[in-house]
Amino acid sequence: MEIRQLKTFINIVKLGNFSQAAQFLGYTQSTVTTHIQLLEKELNTLLFERFGQQITLTEDGQRLYDYAERIVKLEEDAKNVLNRSSIPRGPLIIGMPESLCVYRMPALLKEYTSLYPDVELNLKFGTASDFRALLRKNVMDIAILLEQSVSDSELDSTFLWPEPIVLIASPEHALAKSDSVEPMDLSNQIFVLSEASSNYRLAFEKILEKANVRAKTILEVGQIQAIKQLVLQNLGLSVLPLVAVHKELVTGELVALPWRGPEMQINAYLVKHKGKWVNYPMRAFIKLVGERLIR
Numbered sequence: 001m002e003i004r005q006l007k008t009f010i011n012i013v014k015l016g017n018f019s020q021a022a023q024f025l026g027y028t029q030s031t032v033t034t035h036i037q038l039l040e041k042e043l044n045t046l047l048f049e050r051f052g053q054q055i056t057l058t059e060d061g062q063r064l065y066d067y068a069e070r071i072v073k074l075e076e077d078a079k080n081v082l083n084r085s086s087i088p089r090g091p092l093i094i095g096m097p098e099s100l101c102v103y104r105m106p107a108l109l110k111e112y113t114s115l116y117p118d119v120e121l122n123l124k125f126g127t128a129s130d131f132r133a134l135l136r137k138n139v140m141d142i143a144i145l146l147e148q149s150v151s152d153s154e155l156d157s158t159f160l161w162p163e164p165i166v167l168i169a170s171p172e173h174a175l176a177k178s179d180s181v182e183p184m185d186l187s188n189q190i191f192v193l194s195e196a197s198s199n200y201r202l203a204f205e206k207i208l209e210k211a212n213v214r215a216k217t218i219l220e221v222g223q224i225q226a227i228k229q230l231v232l233q234n235l236g237l238s239v240l241p242l243v244a245v246h247k248e249l250v251t252g253e254l255v256a257l258p259w260r261g262p263e264m265q266i267n268a269y270l271v272k273h274k275g276k277w278v279n280y281p282m283r284a285f286i287k288l289v290g291e292r293l294i295r
Helices: 003-015 018-025 029-043 059-082 098-103 106-115 128-136 199-210 224-232 242-251 280-292
Strands: 048-051 054-057 090-095 119-124 142-147 155-169 190-193 217-220 238-241 265-273
Touching: 003 018, 003 029, 003 059, 018 029, 029 059, 054 059, 090 128, 090 280, 098 106, 098 142, 098 224, 098 238, 098 242, 106 119, 106 280, 128 142, 128 265, 142 155, 142 199, 142 280, 155 199, 155 242, 155 280, 190 224, 190 238, 199 238, 199 265, 224 238, 224 242, 238 242, 265 280
Parallel strands: 090 119, 090 142, 190 217
Antiparallel strands: 048 054, 142 265, 155 238, 155 265
């Protein structure tokens, strides 16, 4: 029985299936399956009952889960006791939106990995709702959220900076020469937007809904670079964080429309679970963010 097998087992239980655990741990699904098969063979029992795509713990699986959590926690405690150095080392799992990782954080991440080479930094992309769930399940240490505000009794949050959102278009778009753009001007337009759970998309759609404005078509695209390329080709309008399109606005490849509707701004917050023990890697990251990024 290996610690990594137990960690795989714990993550399957917390995340609900083999594929999500594999994706989160950075394993292939076959590796995750092998870990469980080896555990089941060694313990001579079944740990999961499988009903199609759904899995549930067997009675023995539930017993093992209680022990597995204690064993993994003891391993972490032993490392902390035996390594009394305050030099950060070990795993650190951080969740953040793609736009922040690509356009805000590279310099800080480079500095952090240079200062603390013994930290195993693991970055996860996703949405705020994904990160909240992972923080509650204690499979993520820290997350950076883009939200208008954070009000969650289970989470500690620190305001980092305001993140302006802009309405962008190709210079060839019919609205590109407008002196002002209001919600009603967007009626029957085509939009190229990020995933439906994106907070800045949600804020924008609320503005349109309140003004009773209907889009002609919404193209949902998961990657910011792909969104920008589609807008560059004049396939539609989009709303993105200003930092993600700053270069294209400067070069004139894209234009920021003169928005006169309700303000589209969200904020960046550093978030952790209130019950999470702040270890040395977390403490060093939070400190560096405070020194470099908090405004």
